[in-house]
Amino acid sequence: MRDITVPKLNSNDDSYILLEWLLPDGDTVPEGTPVAVVETAKAAEDLPSPHSGILHRLVKEGTECRPGEVIGRLFTDEDERLRYLSAPPAARAGDQDVEIVLTEPARDLVARHNLSMDMVRRLGKTIVSRADLEPLLAGGGTPPADSATIARHTPSRHQQAVADVVTRSHREIPAGYAVCKVIVDAALAAARQATEQDGYVVGLTELLVRAVAGQHSEFPVHFATWTDGGDVMLSDAPSIGVTIDVGTGLFVPVLRDANQLSLRAVAEQLLAARMAAMRGEFRAEDLRGANIGVALAEDPIVLAQPMILPPMVAMVSLGARQQEPCLGPDGGLSARSFVYVGLCYDHRLLNGRQAGLFLAALRDALQTPEGLRRLTT
Structure with missing residues (x-):
């Protein structure tokens, strides 16, 4: 099994948006074949497959991703892919298809601060506690839902x-x-x-x-x-x-x-x-x-x-x-x-x-x- 990671596409952006997967799960992909389209702040880029293999997508379309992040995997054959899919969730925590379990305090924190599940998934855990989420808030999260409403404008990427x-x-x-x-x-x-x-x-x-x-x-x-x-x-x-x-x-x-x-x-x-x-x-x-x-x-x-x-x-x-x-x-x-x-x-x-x-x-x-x-x- 080999990873498909997001390369550093330019010096200005710290993150990109995965716009589109060009191939479905389970397709056999030759090395160098474009497998996804990633949007930088300036344009869209095709991501070529770094190796040949059978594709398994980890990240959903429309998701923010960062340089070095694993967005997909390539398997040698279908048997290897099936073994991966049948493994316990903890063994494939990076997969967006895996159900994430939030503790009660964690659910309360997610609701009050409008944290997205994409942010939660990037923790790489299948069971998420309040302590796991607190570093996200320390880094500058969304203000609590009950805070005063302020008109804001966020420039596009x-x-x-x-x-x-x-x-x-x-x-x-x-x-x-x-x-x-x-x-x-x-x-x-x-x-x-x-x-x-x-x-x-x-x-x-x-x-x-x-x-x-x-x-x-x-x-x-x-x-x-x-x-x-x-x-x-x-x-x-x-x-x-x-x-x-x-x-x-x-x-x-x-x-x-x-x-x-x-x-x-x-x-x-x-x-x-x-x-x-x-x-x-x-x-x-x-x-x-x-x-x-x-x-x-x-x-x-x-x-x-x-x-x-x-x-x-x-x-x-x-x-x-x-x-x-x-x-x-x-x-x-x-x-x-x-x-x-x-x-x-x-x-x-x-x-x-x-x-x-x-x-x-x-x-x-x-x-x-x-x-x-x-x-x-």
Whole structure:
């Protein structure tokens, strides 16, 4: 008999949720076959079977589990599995199918403090006393049922992960911020033309992603990342993380080798990312490996300073489109569209001059005929 344990999937989470078992009890599982889906704070991960054998599930779907916790077992053959199932409950206390017996004082404690049976099961005992439960309360349990009712809000696991990243960014990165104004009438016209001619939806976001990717060779430090040892690593190609929030939480999927992507490919990948966010289908690998970010704002937010997401050193921001009056060559009054494009940068590596040059290059790409020609071909 061998155990299936939960690995450490990322450095931010101390626990995960077992979303789904992919195979039923009693199935023969080859080594490496995905047997379960575990949700981290950022995405869902398939857990491959560490060995071959006959599966026996210990943990129910929807249960919180921690790195190193045993969630299932693999048996050499059916006879070994049947012997395990016929053993006394005390011999298989980790199995959720085993009935847990609570003493009267323990039942009273569970009721008064709203302790879940999942917490009780993790004690690994089939007979649970009050003394067994007291360490759970000392670690910060649920307040007693008869305590005063207080309105509380508990952030989702995903939002707690966002909070950890933002806290780390504020703690570790001395950020500077610069912003420029970009007239986008020509860019909007180019986007409309691409949409009409080629049949895929393009907007300022897609053009900006291509513009950022096009700066990789000229501004390599803007695409650098910090290593665990404190060194700075330059990247071979731009991998751009784009913020997406469709009401299910903030995600930053990565467009890899973005300088090799056509405008159509950028549009298709961003559309697929938005659909994945809506459906909760992101995998951890979809969210890893960015070396620069693009943060998107929607109306009414016209200017926003984003957080730099470690280990990156720069984050571009795009504000909502605005209009302003302007005088034409003949003195006539008309309206034009503009956006604010910002750059939040790690001041340990980049200074205001480099930030200004980078923003000027983005402005030229989005505002000049030659720049737009490169972005749309």
